[in-house]
Structure formats: C-alpha cells, structure tokens
Amino acid sequence: MANKRKLKAATAVNEMKGFDIQAFLAAIVESTDDAIYGKTLEGNILSWNHGAERTYGYSAAEMVGRPVSVLVPPTIIDEVPQILERLKRGERVDHFETLRVKKNGEVIDVSLNVSPVRDASGKIIGASTIARDITEQKKLREALTQRAKDILDISTPVLQVWEGVVVAPFIGTLDTQRAQQFMERLLDRIVETNSSVALLDVTGVPAVDTRTAQHLIETITSVRLLGAQAVLTGVRPAIAQTLAHLGINLADVVTRSSLAAGLRVALDVLHLKISSQDGEA
C-alpha cells in the first residue's frame, strides 16, 4: 500500500518536474552519512552506499556479493541468521543496538534498522539495512550515566565527626531516588559507627518543597526507629519560612539554625562538654 502511495507521488513529481525520480532517490541514499545497504534473504550484499563505505571502511566493490556476516564479530555471529529469519517472516528490526567490525578490525557500536524489501507482487525478495555508527553516542551516554551516579555518590556523604556523631550534609534538591539512597546510607553509617546522634545539615539545599520536607521527615523518623537522634541543622530563614508556609510540622524534630549549634546539641546528648584549656567553658 505504501509502495503504491509512493509510486503515485513519484509519478506526480515526474509529471510536474519531468526528472528521473529513481536517480533522485539513489542520490539521497548516496549522500547520507548512514550506512545503507541491500542484501538478499541469504544475507549477501547487493548494494553498498557511500555511508557504508565511510562507516565500515570497505568499498562497494569489496562488499557487493559478499555475505553480511563479514561485518559481524565472531562472538555474536548467531545474530545474522536470527535477523534473516525475522525478515523472511516480513518483520522489521528497529533500532537494534549491536556491534559490528570495520575493515581495519575496529569494533563499533551500531544502531540497525532492517526491513524486508518486496517486489511488485508483494513477495519478500531481500532486505535493506540502515546502520548508524553510535560508538561516540554510546560512550557519551555511558559517561553521562556514570557522571550522574558519581554526583549521586558524592553529593550524599555521611561523615563521622565525633565518636557517636555523624553529619550528613545535604546538597542540592532531593528527589525520591536520592532521598532513598541518602536514607539507606545514613542509617547504615549510624549502625556502623554506633552513633547516637545524626546531624542532617540542609545548608546546601537551595529550596525545600513539600516532597523534600517529606523525605527529611521520613529520614528523621527512620533514624529514631534505629535508636539514634536526628537533629536538623542549617535551617536558614528562607527554609524556615517555606517549611512554616507549607504547614509542615517539625514539632517532634530538634532543629537548629547552624551545624555548630547542632553539634552542641549532639555533645549534650552524649553528655560531653567542650571547655577551653584554661578551664573556662
């Protein structure tokens, strides 16, 4: 059906402009950066565009007539018959990410779109493959994922500042995933260090919304369940205002405006006292 529509459009253009539509389509294929090649249902290459030459390093003369499997790394060679089998059933393979080998032996990441090609009677006679080199893209994607993970890790440290006291400085906004990870890490550290006080410092939190506040309260509740005391520190005027406006009840939570003030609370809980060397408090 689609073929028919295409033909109709092509005829119309032909009549209007009077040029060779086949040559025009061929030129599009030739000029693209993507590797586009045709193959028989047995997997032998029928056509090979410039993009394919650039992507894989083989010239058209080298590739036409050869099996497509020369492009496939030996470890995943089973892929070829599987793809051909799907094509024979008339199925397409869309955005299939896999590995291919270039002429120089370099292995690249590619995204494949393979679709069956039919003759005028609708019989499947071969397949077309559009392959795009996504090596760089994939590297970037992996780097980004790694970076996101790194940020997640470094932005939620839990530090032991005294025997029995851990400090967890919050930095940035807290989404559910970060809050969960933060909570787990904090609770584990409390048990590890046998700390009875945890100071949750929100100095580095730009703004608090209802959800962030909810996460904070959950964390504080969990800390209490473990048997430790949580103190919320670094509550700046802006944050205090928001929390009050949001109607969030922190009545059961010990809060202080600065980390130093929180540390004083912690020492108090531990029955410790800091005194200057000449004996004055």
Next chain:
Amino acid sequence: MTNQNISLVKVRDTVLVTMPADPDDVTVTTFQEDVLGAMEKYRPKGLVLDISGVETFDSFFARTITETSRMVAMMGGQTVITGMHPSVAITATQLGLTLGGILTALTVDRALDLLAHPHPRRRLR
C-alpha cells in the same frame, strides 16, 4: 519452619526480650503475654525489646509493640526498643509504623544506659 522462640531474660531490674527473625501473629501475641507475665513476676523498671534479628515488621507487630509498651508503662516499666535494622526502619517509616512515643536505642548497652538515666532526649528542644 523458622525458629519462633522469644527469649526473655531478667537482668537486674530490667527484662530483656529478643524477638525471632520473622515473628508471626501467634509469636507476637505470645510476646505480649510473656512480657506482661514477666512484668508481674519480676516488677522490673525497664523492658528492653531487642529486634536486631527481626527482618519482617508488619502493622500487627508495630501495634502490639505500641500497645505493650503502654501496658508496661501502666505496670510501672519503661520500654526501650533496640537494634532495628536499617532496611526494616526504612520499610516501617514508609508504612507509617513509626512507634511514636516509644524510646529507641541503637544497642542493648545504650538501652540500658537510657533506662539508668531516664529521658535524656526529653531534655532537648
């Protein structure tokens, strides 16, 4: 079949109760009876409930703990829960089982300290 034994030991003026890993409803009910029995028999000042081995914490268990601690208070004792596992604490919080009003401690040692010097955290605010 998991071990459902509750261990109940009297140490000086405290009763130390240890819960099994996966307490079922029968065990939880038995826990309350055992604790109240011990309260009557030993008249301790404190009850330390060690749940460091507990892996599953449900609403029935949470409610029974809260209830029991009130009963213990009526019989003149102070309850301290100790040793809750971090993952259990997170789940409990998410389920809203926050054991409000009950004292908690990281370890049995701390729980005993807490009973020896009552209400240190009440001094805060």
